[in-house]
Structures are given as structure tokens and as C-alpha cells.
Amino acid sequence: MKKFVSVMASALVIAGILAGCGSASTGSGSGAPSASTSGTSEDVYRIAIVQPMSHTSLDQIRDTIVSELEASGKSVEITTENANGDSTALSTILSNCKAEGVDLVVPIATSTAQSAKAVFDGDGTPIVFAAVSDPAAAGLTGDDCQYITGVSNNIPAAEIVKLIFNFQPDCRKIGFLYTSSEANSVSTINAAKVYCDQEGIAYEEVSIANLSELQTAAETLISRGVDALYTGNDNSIASAMATYTDVAYAAGIPVYCGADSMVADGGFATIGVNYVQLGEQVADMVLKILDGAAPADLPYETLSDYAKFVNLQAAGRFGADFPDSAYMDYDVLVEADGTSHFGT
Amino acid sequence: MAYLSMLISALSQGMLYAPMALGVFVTFRILKTPDLTVDGSFVFGMTVCAAVTIAGHPVLALLAGTAAGAMAGFFTALLQTKLRIEPILSGILVAAGLYTVNYAVLGGQSNLYLQYDTVNSAGAAVKAASPTIYKNFAALFAGAEGVFADSNVQVLLLTLAIVAVLTAALGVFFFTRPGMAIRATGDNEEMVRSSSINADLTRTAGVMLANALVALAGALLCQQQRYADLNCGSSMLVMGLASVIIGQVLFGDRGMVGGLVSAVGGSLLYRIIIQAAYQVDMPSYAVKLLSTLIVVAALAVPLVRQKLPRRRKGGGAQ
Numbered sequence: 001m002k003k004f005v006s007v008m009a010s011a012l013v014i015a016g017i018l019a020g021c022g023s024a025s026t027g028s029g030s031g032a033p034s035a036s037t038s039g040t041s042e043d044v045y046r047i048a049i050v051q052p053m054s055h056t057s058l059d060q061i062r063d064t065i066v067s068e069l070e071a072s073g074k075s076v077e078i079t080t081e082n083a084n085g086d087s088t089a090l091s092t093i094l095s096n097c098k099a100e101g102v103d104l105v106v107p108i109a110t111s112t113a114q115s116a117k118a119v120f121d122g123d124g125t126p127i128v129f130a131a132v133s134d135p136a137a138a139g140l141t142g143d144d145c146q147y148i149t150g151v152s153n154n155i156p157a158a159e160i161v162k163l164i165f166n167f168q169p170d171c172r173k174i175g176f177l178y179t180s181s182e183a184n185s186v187s188t189i190n191a192a193k194v195y196c197d198q199e200g201i202a203y204e205e206v207s208i209a210n211l212s213e214l215q216t217a218a219e220t221l222i223s224r225g226v227d228a229l230y231t232g233n234d235n236s237i238a239s240a241m242a243t244y245t246d247v248a249y250a251a252g253i254p255v256y257c258g259a260d261s262m263v264a265d266g267g268f269a270t271i272g273v274n275y276v277q278l279g280e281q282v283a284d285m286v287l288k289i290l291d292g293a294a295p296a297d298l299p300y301e302t303l304s305d306y307a308k309f310v311n312l313q314a315a316g317r318f319g320a321d322f323p324d325s326a327y328m329d330y331d332v333l334v335e336a337d338g339t340s341h342f343g344t
Numbered sequence: 345m346a347y348l349s350m351l352i353s354a355l356s357q358g359m360l361y362a363p364m365a366l367g368v369f370v371t372f373r374i375l376k377t378p379d380l381t382v383d384g385s386f387v388f389g390m391t392v393c394a395a396v397t398i399a400g401h402p403v404l405a406l407l408a409g410t411a412a413g414a415m416a417g418f419f420t421a422l423l424q425t426k427l428r429i430e431p432i433l434s435g436i437l438v439a440a441g442l443y444t445v446n447y448a449v450l451g452g453q454s455n456l457y458l459q460y461d462t463v464n465s466a467g468a469a470v471k472a473a474s475p476t477i478y479k480n481f482a483a484l485f486a487g488a489e490g491v492f493a494d495s496n497v498q499v500l501l502l503t504l505a506i507v508a509v510l511t512a513a514l515g516v517f518f519f520t521r522p523g524m525a526i527r528a529t530g531d532n533e534e535m536v537r538s539s540s541i542n543a544d545l546t547r548t549a550g551v552m553l554a555n556a557l558v559a560l561a562g563a564l565l566c567q568q569q570r571y572a573d574l575n576c577g578s579s580m581l582v583m584g585l586a587s588v589i590i591g592q593v594l595f596g597d598r599g600m601v602g603g604l605v606s607a608v609g610g611s612l613l614y615r616i617i618i619q620a621a622y623q624v625d626m627p628s629y630a631v632k633l634l635s636t637l638i639v640v641a642a643l644a645v646p647l648v649r650q651k652l653p654r655r656r657k658g659g660g661a662q
Contacts, residue, residue: 082628084628085578087575088583089622092354093628095349095619099349110573111455111571111576114455114571115569138455138457139457139471144473
């Protein structure tokens with residue numbers, strides 16, 4: 001028994017010391033950037049940003065939100081937390097935020113937002129999520145979500161079609177090519193098809209089960225007279241862009257795609273998530289709530305601007321003769337001489 | 345007040361993971377064979393529970409999730425006993441295979457929220473939250489004031505009741521004939537075989553029981569957090585082992601019932617430590633290393649104790 005008491009006591013002492021360290025500091029719980037401008041501590045608006053793991057795009061969102069809020073001149077104290085890939089830590093981190101009485105929480109990515117909903121449980125603390133692809137499916141839009149809003153990272157089908165018509169205003173038929181087993185790719189194409197049906201745009205589609213069918217599939221679409229090819233964020237096709245583009249460009253058909261990496265590997269143009277833009281929209285929303293807007297009056301937003309990239313080397317391969325004005329909003333990812341800016 | 349609410353939150357989380365610690369206790373301490381199915385069976389319990397909860401049967405969902413875990417355990421045991429594959433490899437294989445199964449159970453997506461399509465009073469199609477045992481339990485406290493209005497307290501109370509019944513049932517089970525046979529299999533499989541007990545059968549039963557417990561924890565967590573996610577199983581085994589060992593350090597070797605209780609206690613303490621670690625003023629990426637160091641320190645305690653017998657005796661005489 002004595003042994004037990006001593007071990008228990010030392011464990012509690014450790015826990016106490018750890019907890020004590022936290023309470024002694026003002027930044028509470030994190031060494032990441034925290035800003036506190038003028039005003040007494042009661043006036044400071046406390047914001048917690050929680051991300052599930054470190055990842056270039058997630059970090060970019062976080063850093064943008066922090067810098068935007070700091071630049072706003074408002075009296076805010078920002079804490080950034082990271083579960084480091086340990087999903088069990090999400091609840092723990094969010095409970096800590098709740099216990100410390102943060103005024104607003106910004107969960108990044110779907111499961112973080114869902115955990116925040118469960119932890120804060122409609123207690124009135126505003127939750128402004130970032131980068132949730134489908135807020136309705138994630139349960140973040142129902143009647144019990146009065147205090148939840150945010151910014152989705154979904155790319156609407158209309159934007160994909162706009163991407164194609166920007167370069168080829170007289171495009172008569174779009175060809176969709178995708179892998180049937182990839183959920184993301186399929187859902188993007190399905191949304192695009194619905195949009196095309198509504199707008200009266202003609203399209204052809206071919207799906208493949210594995211990469212050996214890719215060449216035949218691309219040739220089939222071309223033989224059906226498509227003017228442009230589109231493939232979403234499809235991981236298998238992304239690994240075989242050379243095959244895909246060889247077939248397409250030989251026939252003079254541009255290949256549009258759903259990821260910048262696919263453009264770096266030979267695709268012609270893409271429209272994707274601009275994570276800085278996403279962070280700015282989240283920060284704007286936070287500031288609106290800080291100024292007294294009710295989260296219930298702010299419906300969730302989609303991106304108002306996207307990352308747009310072109311590959312000029314690819315343009316040369318299919319003999320593009322698009323006017324310079326078409327390239328205006330696009331960043332060059334691969335130069336005409338093959339110099340790549342991808343990943344820099 | 346903030347610390348009290350953090351403590352309650354840590355206890356309620358620790359209690360949710362307690363069945364998993366019990367499951368790891370069964371394989372690690374009773375069968376004395378490490379079982380790496382845990383990372384997969386935890387999520388299997390979660391996904392099956394999510395699917396059945398959305399269909400509108402929260403209690404049945406817990407049972408279905410538990411049964412799913414038992415099934416995962418059955419396949420691991422099959423690989424171990426019939427195909428004579430190394431226990432560690434068997435677990436890894438089943439956990440890897442379960443990824444696809446879990447993906448399919450969630451309907452080909454990685455995340456599923458507990459909600460269903462319905463029509464509201466205005467006639468519009470909306471999504472409504474599916475009832476869970478925690479929501480139903482919280483409804484009993486509608487209008488409650490003070491401590492019982494805290495959702496963490498409600499979660500803690502209900503989970504505590506479930507874990508208490510579970511621990512008591514396991515305590516009784518391991519003193520019945522089948523329970524004793526499972527324990528004997530872990531202690532001395534040769535002896536069990538020579539006593540004309542089917543050791544493959546007892547081992548299978550043990551692994552099934554363990555994974556059923558792990559999956560129950562996944563199912564409980566699913567209903568508490570109201571979503572299932574494929575990534576929820578990562579580092580589950582490490583957490584379970586840490587809980588069991590911390591419990592053992594705390595309570596020492598105190599027989600079967602003591603062992604079960606200490607696994608639950610270990611799960612609670614592990615969560616308290618992690619929650620405290622996140623309170624330390626340092627970059628949050630450092631927490632992983634800190635929590636690892638704490639677990640290593642806990643693991644080292646038995647050895648340190650063994651190395652310092654004299655001092656301990658001297659201290660006791662005073």
C-alpha cells in the first residue's frame with residue numbers, strides 16, 4: 001500500500017508540475033506565435049487554432065490566419081495547437097481550450113471540426129472551421145450548428161468548367177477521364193457532369209479500373225471528338241501523366257487536371273485550393289464574429305479565389321494558340337523550356 | 345475551476361479508452377502474446393458502430409461494434425493457430441486488411457458523421473443528428489444545474505457504469521472454467537495441451553475477447569464524438585500498452601481482479617498525463633516526445649524498484 005501511495009503521489013506531483021508550467025505563462029499551452037496587443041487582459045479576445053497534424057497546406061492555412069489576425073490591430077491572443085497526427089489528442093486539446101475559456105476556436109480539417117463540435121457541444125463558443133471539403137456531410141451545417149461556420153476547400157464544378165472555357169471558349173465537348181475506384185476523383189467528375197447537364201454542355205466520359213487501360217481510354221475519348229480532356233485529383237492517373245498527355249497532345253487536345261502536381265508532370269492547366277486565400281477568408285470571418293456578428297448569420301463560404309497554374313511546355317506540345325489574355329490569372333508552373341517551379 | 349473541468353475531461357476520455365486497455369491487458373498480460381490487431385479492430389468497432397447508429401439503433405450499434413472486433417480477433421487467431429503465422433505478423437496483417445473493410449463500411453469514404461436525412465417541419469430535406477447512448481443519457485439531465493449539466497460529467501458517468509459492469513464481468517469470467525483455461529494457455533501452453541484442453545480454441549477465445557473489448561472502446565468513442573474516422577486507430581496499441589503498464593506500476597501485481605482494475609486506472613492516469621502535457625508552455629509538436637518520455641519513465645519504474653531493494657527496506661524500517 002505504501003508503495004502504491006508513493007507512486008501515486010509522485011505521479012500527481014509530475015502532473016501538477018506540468019499543469020503548473022502551463023498556468024504560469026500567458027500563452028497557455030503553446031510556444032507558437034501568440035500576439036497580444038493593447039488592452040487589459042479582460043478585453044483580449046482569445047482564439048485557439050487547432051490542426052490535426054503538420055502538413056504544408058495545413059501549416060500555410062494556420063500561418064495565414066495568425067498573421068491576418070495580428071495585422072488586424074484587434075486585441076487578440078492566439079494559441080496554436082497541433083495534435084501531431086494523434087487523433088486521440090484532438091479531444092484533449094479542445095477540452096483544454098474549453099476549460100481555459102477561449103472565446104473562439106478555429107479547427108482545421110474535417111475531423112478536428114467534428115471533435116470541436118462534440119467538445120464545445122453548442123455552449124455558445126463560436127467555431128470557425130477551415131478546410132472542410134463537405135461541411136454538410138461532416139455534420140457541420142445542421143440545426144445544432146448555430147455557433148459553427150467556416151470556409152470549405154471544395155472546388156465547385158462550375159470553376160472546373162470555367163477553367164476549360166477560359167482557354168477554349170468555343171469548346172463543344174469535354175472528355176472526362178477517371179479511375180472508378182477513387183472516391184475523390186469520382187465525386188469531382190459526378191459534380192462536373194451534373195453542372196454540364198444543367199448548363200447544356202456536351203461531354204463524354206470513360207472510366208478505367210487500372211492504369212493499363214489508360215491509353216485506350218484516352219484514345220476512345222479523342223475518337224468521340226472531345227475538344228478538351230479533364231481529370232480530377234486522381235492519384236493513379238497522376239502517376240501516369242506521361243502516357244496520358246502523349247496520347248492527348250499528339251491529337252492536339254489539352255489535358256486539364258485537378259492538382260498542381262499533375263500540371264508539373266505534363267498536364268496543361270489546373271485550378272486548385274489556394275491555402276493562403278483560404279486562411280484569409282477564415283481570418284475575415286473570425287474578425288466579423290469578433291465585431292459582433294452571430295455565427296448563425298454567417299453561412300459557410302467556399303473559396304473566392306483559387307490557385308491557378310499552367311504548363312507552357314505542355315502548351316507547346318499540343319500546339320496551343322490561346323491569346324495572352326487567357327493566361328492572365330495563371331501562374332506559370334513549368335516554363336516553355338521545361339524549367340519547373342513546382343515545389344519552390 | 346478550469347483545472348477541475350480539465351480533470352473531468354481527462355477522466356471521461358480515459359474511461360472511454362478503458363475497454364481498450366482491458367483488451368490489451370487480456371492479450372499482453374493474460375495470453376502473454378502481443379497483438380497488433382488493435383489499431384485495426386478499434387476502428388472496425390468504430391465504423392460498424394457508426395453504420396448501425398445511423399440506422400437508428402445506438403445500443404445495438406455498440407453490440408455490433410463489439411462483435412465486429414471479436415470477428416477481427418477471430419481472423420488474427422486463425423492466422424496464429426491454423427496457419428502458424430507469427431502472432432505479431434498476424435496482427436499486422438489483419439489490421440492492414442481491416443483498412444479496406446473499414447473504408448467499405450464507411451461507404452467508400454474516410455469520415456462519417458452520425459446523422460441521417462430527414463424532412464423538417466417546413467418540409468425541407470435536412471440532416472438530423474442520429475441518437476447515441478450519450479445523447480439519450482444527457483436527455484435525462486435536461487434542465488439539470490451545476491456539475492451534472494457538464495457534458496463531460498454525463499459522459500464520464502455513463503461510461504463509468506459500462507466499464508464497471510465490464511470489469512466485474514471479466515473478473516468473474518476469468519474465474520470460471522473457460523476463463524481459467526484462457527489464463528492457463530497464457531501461462532503454460534504446453535501444460536494446457538497435455539491436459540487435453542484445445543489450446544488453439546482457448547487462444548482464439550482470448551484474442552477474440554481482447555479485440556471485442558478494443559472495438560467496444562472504438563464504438564463508445566464513435567458515439568461520444570459523433571463521427572467515425574479511419575485515422576482514429578493510429579498509435580492505439582502504444583496507448584493501450586502504456587495504460588496497462590502505468591496501471592501495473594501504480595498498483596503492482598495484484599492478481600487477476602487487481603490487474604483489470606489497474607488497467608482501467610492506468611487508462612485514466614495516461615489521459616491525465618497527456619492532458620497535463622498539453623498544458624505545458626512549449627510548442628505543441630514537442631508534446632509527442634514529452635509523452636513518450638513519461639511513458640518510458642513509467643516503464644522503467646519496475647526495474648528501478650528492483651535495483652533499489654536495500655533502500656526500500658531501510659525506508660520501511662524507519
